[in-house]
Amino acid sequence: MHPPVPLWRQLQAAASVLAAVRRGESATPAIARLHADVRPGAQALAYHVLRFLGRAQALRRQLANKAPPPAADALLTTALALAWQEEGAPYEPFTLVDQAVEAAKRGKDTRAQQGFINACLRRFLRERDALVAATEDDSVARWNHPRWWIAQLEREHPQDWEQVLEVNNTPAPMTLRVNTHRISREPLRQLLAAQHIASEPVGLHGLVLDRPHAVDAIPGFADGLWSVQDAGAQVAAQLLLEGLPHDAPLRILDACAAPGGKTAHLCELARHAQVVALDVDPVRCERIHQNLRRLDLTAEVRTADAGEPAAWWDGKPFDAILLDAPCTASGVVRRHPDVRWLRRESDVAQLAAQQKRLLTALWPLLKPGGTLVYCTCSVFRAEGEQQIAAFLAHNSSALLRPGPGHFLPRDGAHPEGLRDNEPRDHDGFYYAVVQKSAQHAPAPPEA
Ligand SMILES: C[S@@+](CC[C@H](N)C(=O)[O-])C[C@H]1O[C@@H](n2cnc3c(N)ncnc32)[C@H](O)[C@@H]1O
The missing domain is CATH 3.30.70.1170 (Sun protein; domain 3)
Structure with a gap:
């Protein structure tokens, strides 16, 4: 039996993850770098901190106008994010403060600020209710998302934005x-x-x-x-295969396939299909191979840019195409609580432009009468409904079939209005099912 990891070490590790996210790095590699004994506990703490970072930063600003150096600020903010709640907090506030001060004392980048961190946290313990109350009018502190994100959700989903933000701050189920x-x-x-x-x-x-x-x-x-695989992601393969013959030798393209979750589901459901799984990232392509091997499934895995078919397409049209396009991941915030703090508002338009490029390049590869499912794990309309509306407006051969559209994240707490077979607890996605008209003949090759 290993001795339990002391809380101060877990706090140091969680603060290092926060510092990495603040430098613009994703939390996943920062967590992977942690020592194995501290990793599970520190990940749970870091995720909690990222879910309550808006509130913690507002509290830190009240306690100190000027931020201390980055490592000390990350440790102080980590302790505040874990100590502000009266109920449901992972540790008792006094223990937490003692251990945060211990973490400061033992860290070479934080030692000089030990007294400052101690003073801030002791004041927080004395004046907690007043300090928390003073953050109530700050929407970033209230919802723990960047201001632009909250405004965009409110504009685009006026009925549901509050529920989506609440759900985003809860841990996702497995x-x-x-x-x-x-x-x-x-x-x-x-x-x-x-x-x-x-x-x-x-x-x-x-x-x-x-x-x-x-x-x-x-x-x-x-x-x-x-x-x-999240219940929302499990919808993709079913939607693509709906209406297609199950026993026919279909040719299916999964255009942005890594790590292969949806590819494997397609192979499981359509055993006679020839599935081509493409991804631009060679390291992630290796993960498709690993997943298929474990599940004893077969697909043709290729590393290529789906937006440049001339470099990889053999000219044989596909019966069905799944385009699970790169996106802001604004629908999977429960599983990746760092995403909201890493994205910039301008990323939405940049990713929408990339999605448009992929859609435009892949459409000619679909057979007349074939189906393309476009999906993103985003709740923003520019990456969903608006993307598809613009595509339909410029493609007379494309017909929108009934589909889920914006499928907002849910935590199962409010099942009202759901049919029995609808998933109750899932991440956020956008799904459009687009059919190519049967009369549409491919353009003749240029002379
Ligand atoms: C949302 S993830 C796909 C998840 C995957 N469909 C699954 O279910 O496991 C998007 C993927 O698109 C890939 N990608 C980004 N740009 C691409 C491009 N131009 N061509 C092909 N793949 C691309 C990324 O490497 C990433 O693996």
Whole structure:
């Protein structure tokens, strides 16, 4: 048995993740760099800090007009994010403050600010209610998202923006996609229950677990009985295959495929299909191979820019294309609480331009009568509805079929109005199902 990791070390590690995010780095590599013994605890703390960063920064500004150097500021802000709540906080505030001061004392970049951090945190403990109340009118402190993000959501989803922001600040559940080729959902559910892992069905092929577990602690991972995939993401393959013959030798393109979650689902559901999985990133392509190998599935994996078909397309049209385009990831904030702090407002337009380039380049590769599913894990309309409206306006051969449209994140707490088979707890996505008219003939080659 290893001795428990002291809280001060976990606070140092969580603060280093916050400092990395503030420098513009994603939290994932910063967490991966942490020492293994501290990593799980520090990740949980860092995620909590990122979910309450708006409030913590507002408190820090009240306690000190001028920010201390970055490492000390990250540690102070980390402690405030963990100490401000009266209920539901991971640690008792006095313990937390003592341990934060210990962390400052032991860190070479924070030692000189130990007295300052101690003074700020002790004042916070004495005046907590007044200090918290003084942040109430600050929308960034209230919602823990950047101001531009809150304004954009309010404008674009006037009925739902508050619920979306609330859901974004909750941890996401762990959801499995059952590999129905290997096992049905109910027997897998019983297999999990035998290991004391409770689960509930979600969507057509999903099981949402009562709490997250390490993948190798859940029976059946190495045997390919299931994959981890959010219920909202499980909709993609079903939508693409709807209406297509299941036993025909279809040719399907998954244009932005890595790490292969949706590719694998397509292969599981359409066993006779020839699936081409493309991604521009060679390292991420390796992950597609790994996932397919574990699930014993086959696809043709290619590393290429989907927006430059001349470099990789063999000229044979596809029956169906899935374009899961790169996006702001504004719909998966529950799983990636750093995303909101890393994005800039200008990223939305830049990514929308990239999505447009991919859509335009891939459309000619679709057979007349074929289906293209366009999706992003974004709640912003420029990456969803507006993107598709502009595409339809410029492509007379494209017809929008009924589809989910903007599928806003939900935490299952408000099931009212949902049909029985609709997933209750899922990330945010946009889905459009676009069909190419059957009469449309491909343009003749230029003379
Ligand atoms: C949202 S992720 C795809 C997730 C994947 N469909 C899944 O379900 O596991 C978007 C992917 O698009 C890839 N990508 C970005 N630009 C691309 C391009 N021009 N051509 C092909 N892939 C691209 C990224 O490397 C990234 O893996």
